Amino acid sequence: MHFYCSCGNRISDITDFLSFKASFLADQDEDDYFGQVEQAVQDGLPAGSLLDVLAIQLPSRYLCRSMYQCPQCGNLFLEDTSGKLHEFVPKTSEAQGLLRSVEQEKWRGFLHGYWNDTPPSWSEHCGFIEINSNDTSLPGYLTFDERKNFEERYFELFETLKQRGLIRFAGLKINRDWLHRWSQGKGEQGNATP
Ligand SMILES: [Zn+2]
Known part of the structure; x- marks a missing residue:
């Protein structure tokens, strides 16, 4: 999928490991998320690595939503529960690359x-x-x-x-x-x- 930032930049999400994308989990959903992970482990994981299971098969994955930061202007986009993106403008220009890896x-x-x-x-x-x-x-x-x-x-x-x-x-x-x-x-x- 792709969308346009208000600065005109086309933001494209067609590959993995994007430097300008992150997932977020509502604090209110944290307990449910880890509860479902624990349940899946207790039930015996289906074939595949734990990573595959978490990414593809575990329903709790869908408790996570996406956020993006425009690499050009730094505007932030948060996804709501219906999949719609909401755009926010940072107060300072220093807030760049916020969604990159901790590395x-x-x-x-x-x-x-x-x-x-x-x-x-x-x-x-x-x-x-x-x-x-x-x-x-x-x-x-x-x-x-x-x-x-x-x-x-x-x-x-x-x-x-x-x-x-x-x-x-x-x-x-x-x-x-x-x-x-x-x-x-x-x-x-x-x-x-x-
Ligand atoms: Zn932008």
Whole structure:
């Protein structure tokens, strides 16, 4: 989804790990939230990591709402219970980047590349690269139709982001098989020699 700030900036929420987005939980809902988490753990978690369960399957997730801060002007948007966003203007111009990670500059993100010889039903493209990092000048999402360009761009981005200390994980999947994987502290795995 996307929306426009009153300053004219287009705010786009189509990827994860956005530096200008956060979730909030009403103080009045806190007890219910942790109660539901506890119940889910007691019931035995479904397959998948705890993180997947919390993000996708646990109903208490829906007790959380979203807030955004316009990266251009600093205006804040809070979501109400019907999903509508309400815009607030900060009193000072210092209130920027309020919704970034507590790690601030040290936060490390992710690089993902996916290629399918047959484009998925939701796109006309075969290749996708998603970049989640602290460097907001980099594109968040790229599409490709030629595999050589796609792989070259992935490894070029991987080297740059790794050298700059901007990522904790990078992964490249070709037709659902891993061609390359790298994790901070664990190094590289995979069949590719970049
Ligand atoms: Zn704005």
